[in-house]
Amino acid sequence: MSFTNLGIGSGLPLNTLVEGFLNAERIPTELRLDSKEESLQIELSGVGSFKSALSDFQSTVDRLAADNAFNQQTISTSNDNISVTTNGFASNGEFDVNVQQLATGTQLKSTAFASSTTTLGSGTLTFAAGSNSFNVSIDAADDLSAIRDKINAESDNFGVTANIINADAGTFLILNSTETGSANSLSVTSSDASLAGISTNNSVTRAAQDAIINIDGNTVTNGSNEFKNFIEDVTITANSVTTGDNSTITIGQDTDSGRELIDEFVSSFNSLQDQLTGLGAPRLGRLAFDPNIRQVKQQINDVLLDTVASSGIGSLQNLGIELNDDGKLEVSRFSSDTIQTGEQRLSNALANDLEEVGKLFASDDGVAKRISAIVDNYVDSDGVLTQRQTSLNEQISDVGDERIAFNERLADYEARLIAQFTALDSAVAGFNSTRDFVSNALRTTTSSDS
Structure with a gap:
């Protein structure tokens, strides 16, 4: 504090008075801002958990929404x-x-040369296999190694690899084509006879053939x-x-993978229900009585209970999966003389109607596709929860701005108090000095009269 010397002249507890005035101004506002920021931070944390729970559930749902999910x-x-x-x-x-x-591709072998540094001549080599072809320009200064490198580096090369083999009978340029099949035999021609040893005079060491x-x-x-x-x-x-x-x-x-997907869907949905119930709990939930939680629960449940017209199975209930009294999904345990248990219905569908099971989840009106679209409305970049996060972050930022503005006002108030109480201290100090002078003067007069 900048007012620690107040009251020295007057002897009054002016420091305490100024501190009391400042606390009276500061504490209520700080408590209000702290409470507001804490409430916003709790809500922001809750919305983040809400969004994360939906996204995790959507990851499972999207696997069931894939066209080939049940075609394994x-x-x-x-x-x-x-x-x-x-x-x-x-x-x-x-x-x-x-x-x-x-099936194999062609392998061609050149005539024998003295070494890889042998030069041949200049011209253009044309490589062809089926409908594919490319050209390589050869300069007079190019030796066999340089010719090999040009062939391999040609950007239009459709799959011809050139190598050099140094054998007892001489040095050979070997050409291998990746184009297989009898219709794709590799041929090499040249525009100049000097290049015949690596083109028209090549020998076929492996012919292209079909499988x-x-x-x-x-x-x-x-x-x-x-x-x-x-x-x-x-x-x-x-x-x-x-x-x-x-x-x-x-x-x-593969019925096992289909069952695993469905079990994962049931487990993921139930986990989502637990998380949303905790977030929306009346006393301890970070999003107690939140309307978005009630809304998304109802929207998803409507899909779970609805009929899928494009699937011969028709509904999750017909597949053997139902919502229990706690709002959780489970394989139904109910059965009667005319109704199989949920386990029987599910096993029969996976064994005999796997394509229809896929349609139940992955068709345009399927359970997974519709639930994923609902979740998108909440978690997308322009979704309800994303917009809430943006708004809450802006409000938290506003609280910070309000703190800065308040601290500036408090500093001005402190300066005014110090100025006022400094003047008071000076005035009281002057009064005290006058009092002391008069008192001393009176004592002196009394002593003289005695």
């Missing part, structure tokens, strides 16, 4: 001669596959080792020629 299949092969994938819609079954031939496999006794030929949709909705990649037993492909529907 189990695929196995009896050996490594082939690899297999499906798009999720392949028919279940077993297939016998024999790999008779792998050939046999599927359940049916021969299939393809320009690459990837056989797509020769079994409908299945892609087979030939890895090696069959030398022993044929490869057996086994395809089945």
